[in-house]
Amino acid sequence: MQIQILYFGLLADRIGLSSETMDLTRSLNVSEFRQILLNKYPFLGGEKFKIAINQQLAAEEMDIPLQAEIACLPPFAGG
Amino acid sequence: MKKEHKRKKVLVHGPISPQFVADSIAKHQSKTDIGAHSLFLGQIRADQKSEGLVTGIDYSAYEPMAEEVFHRIREAAFQKYDLTCMHLYHSLGLVPVGMISLFVFVSSAHRRAAIEAVDFIVEQIKKDVPVFGKELVGEADQYVWKENK
Numbered sequence: 390m391q392i393q394i395l396y397f398g399l400l401a402d403r404i405g406l407s408s409e410t411m412d413l414t415r416s417l418n419v420s421e422f423r424q425i426l427l428n429k430y431p432f433l434g435g436e437k438f439k440i441a442i443n444q445q446l447a448a449e450e451m452d453i454p455l456q457a458e459i460a461c462l463p464p465f466a467g468g
Numbered sequence: 469m470k471k472e473h474k475r476k477k478v479l480v481h482g483p484i485s486p487q488f489v490a491d492s493i494a495k496h497q498s499k500t501d502i503g504a505h506s507l508f509l510g511q512i513r514a515d516q517k518s519e520g521l522v523t524g525i526d527y528s529a530y531e532p533m534a535e536e537v538f539h540r541i542r543e544a545a546f547q548k549y550d551l552t553c554m555h556l557y558h559s560l561g562l563v564p565v566g567m568i569s570l571f572v573f574v575s576s577a578h579r580r581a582a583i584e585a586v587d588f589i590v591e592q593i594k595k596d597v598p599v600f601g602k603e604l605v606g607e608a609d610q611y612v613w614k615e616n617k
Contacts (some may be wrong), residue, residue, distance in 0.1 A: 397530050399613040417607070421607030442534040460530050460598070466614035467527075467534075467558060467599030468510045468570050468590065 390416070392457050394426075398437055399463040404430055407413065413453075420449040438463050469599060473546060478538040478556045479529060483567035484509075492555060492573055501550050502575045506582035508590050510570030512563050520606025524564040525614060530598040531560075550610040551576045556589070584592045 390413050401407045417425070419440050427433055440447050441460040453459065489509065493564055515522045538556055547555060552575045559569040572589050576582040594616045602613035 395530065397598065398528060398602070402613070418589075441530070441533060444530075444536055460533065462530060462598050463600060463613065464615035465595070465598055466525075466601035466616055467529075467597045468594045468616065 390455050392459055395458065395460040397460065397462055398466075399436065399462050400433065403432060403436070416452060418450055418452050419447045422453055423449070426461070436463065452467060472543060473554075474477045475535075475539055476542075476556075478535060478558050479531060479560050480557050481559070481561050483559055483563045483569065484557050486556075486568070489568070489571060492571075496553075496575060499552065499575070501577060503577045504579040504582045505573065505575045506579070506586045507567075507574075508570065508572040508586045509568050510590075511568055512565045513602070514565045515604045517612055518604070519610045519612060522565060522603045522605050524562055524567075525568045525569065526562045526602040526604060526611075527558075527560050527569065528600050528602075529560060534558075534597050534599055537597045538593070541589055541596065544592070545574070545589050546560050548588065549576070551580040551581055554585070554589075556593075558593070558597070559565055562604075563585075 392411050392413060394411055395408050396404050396406060423440065439462045441462060442453060442457050512525050519528050542554055542556065555573040557571040563569040572586050574582045574585045602611045604611050
């Protein structure tokens with residue numbers, strides 16, 4: 390299955406991409422996805438970020454559905 | 469349960485001008501059930517960082533989610549307080565030091581609801597809306613990523 394990943398702010402800056410697609414060989418929960426991301430981009434290890442699935446903040450144990458849009462969100466700075 | 473209010477776009481490009489704020493206030497002169505307006509204006513501060521002085525903030529957002537969260541905050545404030553109307557604007561893109569990046573404008577029959585609602589709305593925006601800020605510092609294209617405390 391394929392997921393669309395969006396990066397914002399500091400994360401887009403460090404990775405050098407604002408989006409990418411990832412092929413998954415099995416379904417994952419958010420925590421497993423986070424680990425895959427940290428393996429791919431080890432320099433993100435010290436960064437805090439939240440993960441939203443289809444525009445909703447997702448808990449770590451939540452399963453990622455098919456065709457999901459995953460957004461990786463660094464600390465908010467509105468205001 | 470009060471009815472859901474019309475969705476309004478909150479994110480605007482660039483700084484929010486003082487003239488826009490003044491015009492927004494003027495538009496309420498015909499709404500004679502209003503007895504109190506409360507406004508919050510967020511202005512870009514020239515903080516001193518180790519890299520240099522902040523000269524502006526370049527805002528970006530996960531726009532569809534940000535608009536959805538702004539809408540939820542608006543609905544929550546209408547539920548919680550007895551308000552006549554509410555207008556929210558937040559900048560995207562570059563906002564130089566001294567300019568306005570957030571405009572929260574709430575009106576009610578009596579002052580208490582409007583004053584308390586503005587505080588609630590600003591706190592929720594800072595905590596929950598996926599907006600990101602790159603603080604530009606010094607003169608050599610340096611920057612640091614802002615984080616709300």
